[in-house]
Amino acid sequence: MLRTINQEQFSIDNIAVTTLARSYNILSSQVQLKNLLSSVLLINDINKFTKYELHNLFNEIIYKYYNGETTVKALLVKYFIRERVVAAFEIKSNKSRIDFLRINGSTMSYEIKSELDTLLKLKKQVNDYQKLFDYNYVVIDEKHLTNAREIIPSQYGIISVCNGKLSEILKAKKNIFICASSQLNLFTKKELEYFFEGMNCDKNKILKKYSPLKLNEIFRAMLKDRYEKKWGFLLEHRREILPIDYQFFFNNNILPSIIYT
Known part of the structure; x- marks a missing residue:
């Protein structure tokens, strides 16, 4: 079952969300993703999240709260x-x-x-x-x-x-x-x-x-x-690709499973 978070667990701040969106790199390591998310999320068990779940959290936050070009x-x-x-x-x-x-x-x-x-x-x-x-x-x-x-x-x-x-x-x-x-x-x-x-x-x-x-x-x-x-x-792979990552996979045509795991 995909691990996610409730809205109450977000520390919602426009500046923080913008920083998160602009800093997100799909090629970041699992540790880098966790560290960046920790600066925005109030969540105690973030170390339990898989790499895919971390990518999913980035997408959830950016897609919902970031009003920039990526969204x-x-x-x-x-x-x-x-x-x-x-x-x-x-x-x-x-x-x-x-x-x-x-x-x-x-x-x-x-x-x-x-x-x-x-x-x-x-x-x-x-x-x-x-x-x-x-x-x-x-x-x-x-x-x-x-x-x-x-x-x-x-x-x-x-x-x-x-x-x-x-x-x-x-x-x-x-x-x-x-x-x-x-x-x-x-x-x-x-x-x-x-x-x-x-x-x-x-x-x-x-x-x-x-x-x-x-x-x-x-x-x-x-x-x-x-x-x-x-x-x-x-x-072909749209059901496997998270929305904020569409352009990366368009440009590179790499299997999503390689990036997200």
Whole structure:
């Protein structure tokens, strides 16, 4: 039976929880996990917890009490994991990095602004993503909603984060500002060779030969090809993976039993 704790055993302090969330490392040893948890939990028998139970406690605390990006990413995975799509974390997008991406018949980007984030970079980020993806969303804590509406383009959608739940409050419109040359810049050399055979990775030649519509179609195919295996691993093992750890297992495709025991 999985050992857990009651809410009364938490020493709930926002600063402590934030420190715990930012210090959590899935690759930490059992001793390191115990020591870090002891700084937040009022529990006498923590030495009796297995390594998996310690990871589970971290996830329970972070997922329930931490209002940062890590938690919002976990919410997004749970929101979309039953759909027949490919998704990915942390995608380089021009000089920015999109937090979450879905690829099916279209590409959909999701930029996260949690309660703990600022909006200082948002204008640049949304402009970068608008050059690349079919539909774009900002996933944003309620406290940022008013200010965010003044920054994001009219085609952007908005998903609100409140009390651990996601709510779409504005549906994204089809993006008409996609830039084919910006999309090509996301291809690796190997991907250029594969998807544009015989073009010698010459982006100028590619832009002349293919229409923007066709390049966008190839761009989608490239992203799906790049991330399908990683996302498939996460789907296959989702019942074994704790929510806060989704991104680690997406990136590394290591069996959860190896990490948690």
